[in-house]
Amino acid sequence: MGKFYDSIPPNLMKWIEAQQMFWVASAPLGGEGHVNLSPKGLKGTLHIANESQVWYEDMTGSGSETMAHLREPGNGRMTIMFCAFEGTPRIMRLFGHGRVLEFGTPEYEELLPPDVRHPGSRCVVVVDIHKVGTSCGFGVPQYAFLAHRPTLYNWLAQLETTEQEHDAADGAADPSSEPRVAEKGLKAYWRKENLKSMDGLPALQAAHISRTTPTHAPPRGEWGKEGNALHHAVRKDAGNGAARPSLALQKPKAVFGGMDAAEVTRLVIAFSLGVAITAVYIQMVGGPC
Template identity: 50%
Template sequence: MGQFFDSIPEDLILWIRKQEVFWVATAPLSPDGHVNVSSKGVKGTFHVVDGNRVWYQDLSGSGIETISHLRENGRITILFNAFEGGPKIARLFGKGVSYEFGTPEYDQYIPTSERLPGSRAVIVIDVHKVGTSCGWGVPLYKFVSHRPTLNSWASKFEAKDLAIPPPASPEELQNGGKIADRGMKRFWRLFNAQSIDGLDGLLVANVTPKRAESGDWKASSEKVDLKQLMGVHKEKQVNLKTARSVVDVGRMNLQLLIGILIGMMLHAFLARVGYFGLHVRQISNSFL
């Protein structure tokens, strides 16, 4: 049976800190608006302050739904699932607020040394209700590793931003300074300005003159052992090669069959042409 609490129990806090992935659910006030669910899984981004406050580092992506919804109404739910060990589901219901990159509040939560590439905001949630349930329907999965792709991609974009000279005048500073054509701030302006329902997205991070001075992400982020992953998926690769071999053999057999059929049709055609020519000559000779 499900249980509800007014704050996160201590044993649940310990369990939450061991999880590798969580989900965030928000929605606009409009009945026609789109309810959003986002998965989050970069290690070290989720933090528990105490039983009634949590926060996470919001990394860049092609959407801005969570921040837009929080600015409008503040409602948010965080979901955790147990994929290993005993079954469990935990939901954190609360009111959230976002502090964008370039604000003093952001710096209080995320110092430069702990900032991940592409970090655009910190999402702070005041939890007023916690729900747990059995989770018997959740399948078992074995955790392999976090993906390095997002950090790697964001690092390249932020490197473009750092290559641009800082603002040279107060006017340029007020307008956010120059931005790189393929930099992160350009990406924020293009893809993170509004939600899919037209609600405001980023308002500060995309125009702030503050520069992303985070160091090389590889110093603190996990790397994927490609050799290990190749070993994990070796059987799948072998099966794929076998399947391709079967397809190739089948294709060769089909080509051979088509060739035989074409040869038979051509032979029959030539035979009929030869018979017709002989018949014409016989008729012609009868008139001579």
């Protein structure tokens, strides 16, 4: 059965932190505007401040829909969703209102100083939660997690290197003039792609004109040479069949090869009892979710 809470249950906080990805949903107030749903999947970017607030480090991308919706006057609505692809099935939704802390502002710097900031981070999205919903997740497939892709961080780190080299050469510029940006740097990309939503709502307001030079923490194995090597190794192992499928999809011989007839019989009986008990429970409560 689905359940609702006023805040995040303490016993599920570690489960949230263990998820490798999540989704954020938002929409403009106008009925003709586009509803947005974005996957977020980079390790270490989501943080639980307390049972009623979470925040995540938002990476640069080709759109800025969530930011624009949160900044629309009278709006700010958003939902974060998690799904369990491994272990106990579960779906969790965090319903709340979000606000944006842009790169180059003191509020952003307080949460993400340069020694912890990831390449290409453009803002922090803080979500104040007013309702939490959980449901069974029986319809969510099981997947085996392999690794996070280093591609985005690698690309964004290059843009920031270009920005750093430009700012070092431009250090003598008049501080009262509008800051100049590297032609192929991060801020130029922000100006081109992140100033408005697809519906024309304002998105970035400060990051692209900030005088702060974007710097980030070292790779720590997430990107760069180590991240690339890990990603290629994982892809190679998966291509060679090293990533094993679920036991339920393997041939019976592979599952039961180490069991004698009595052990197999006991396993089948236990499984059958589990199915029967589940069926009775669903009948009693009126459905799995």
